[in-house]
Amino acid sequence: MIFSKSSLQIKFWQLLILSSVLITWHLASRSLNVAFFIGEPLIVLSRLVDWLFINRDVYIHLGVTLLETCLAFFIGTVGGTACGLFLGLSPRTSIVLDPFIKSFNSMPRVILAPIFCVWFGLGIWSKVALAVTLVFFVVFFNVYQGVKEVSPAILSNAKMLGANRSQLLRTVYLPSATSWVFSSLHTSVGLAFVGAVVGEYLGSAMGVGYLILQAEGTFDINTVFAGIVLLTVCALSLDALVGFVEDKLMVWRPKNDDTQRI
């Protein structure tokens, strides 16, 4: 990649902000009273190094959290797309179900976590279930909207070209819904991750959320921060991965700086 002068400047400022925050943190934590509340960056770093390279005991927890995230993301996206397509294409059913969907969506779903623990146990599936409830609705509403807003001209044109019902679904509704799914992917990956961690935090025996909960129980603020850093890095990498896949699959979408137009 080539950095222009201005993008180098941006990088410089970003680094400056990051390092000044870290340095301030470090200086503030010289006082033991303060360090009790905000931890110490060097100990946080050593905890991370310990987890990742010395004891290497964090991978199993991280793996569990990521597995939950991926499962929830997959189930929620497929379910949301299917339901969105179905309800988008059958207006009558969608009118009947509308109040129920609205109430499920407005329900604070974190409250469901204990219920899911009772239903699915303390293993991964209760966390997956919680995260699915978060992901599902984001994808569902996007696909539903996408189906409703398919260009009527494209639809009539496809009909005149001889498309039957299933061909319309395959060549018009699905591709147009896909673009809406992709626009919600960044949000839904993030939510899947949040759902998994919160689920672990509320009751589990594995996962990064569990590690953080344990550390909190012993006022080990440094481990809590190490867990938060780890989760943040994971969330950023997931987001980057989605961005990468999106770029690969959505080549047809016009970009702002697209100058290929002739």
Place this chain on the structure above:
Amino acid sequence: MAALALEIRDIACKFPSSDGSGDFYTAIEQVTLDLQADEFVAIVGPTGCGKSTILNVAAGLISPSAGSVKVFGKNLDGLNTDAGYMFQSNTLMPWRSALQNVCLGLEYQGRSKLDSLSIARDWLKRVGLGGFEDRYPHQLSGGMQKRVSLAQTLALEPKIILMDEPFSALDLQTRQLMENEVLGLCQPAKDEPGKAVLFITHDLDEAIAMSDRVIVMSAGPGSRPIGNFLIDLPKPRDVAEIKTHPKFYEIYNQIWQVLRDEVLRSYAKQKLMMDKA
């Protein structure tokens, strides 16, 4: 004489009015129209006179409130499968490349992938877009997008072509190129049957230059054909050159005499509505 491609008899179209009063808005009324199997007919009229409604009825996209439509002697029920429709707005799928867009109708017909690709490639070449197969619509100019649409419609070799102001969004030069292109492509080859074209436009120049017959619609609501003019200009034509033909202005004036009153009437009505609102 061969069977008529389109036989529209006394159709009327009423729509529920948009203000929710339960009234009906009559877009067209007492419309009777014939289209020969190798005839190019243009419909002109003031804005809002239901020109597109007639086309949608002929396509089978809407069924008329009254009257009958026959396609090659058979009553039209559902979509008109003999017709290709070129819409006014952009109908290309943004997620498909130019080639894939042209393939669309062939795919729907269940042709093999290889077959449809080679037919589509051929048509893209015929509309002058060889080498642009892999471009997505957003990478093409407005005129090129229209060419892709044209190839998409013609690739199915419809016997009837319906066109709803297809070039109204294009600049004048591009437009004349496209018009000539359409005339050339609709021209029958030696032992091929000709194509029936129903072309809607608000541009009288375009209508006269391209067609065998021009139909003038009255101002809406309840508009109907009020003029039928045969255009006996020599063929094949070049839309730019034909305008210098001495007869062109004679015909133009004849039609304009009829059209002008309707345009003024439609304008007065619109002004009245604006004043009310």
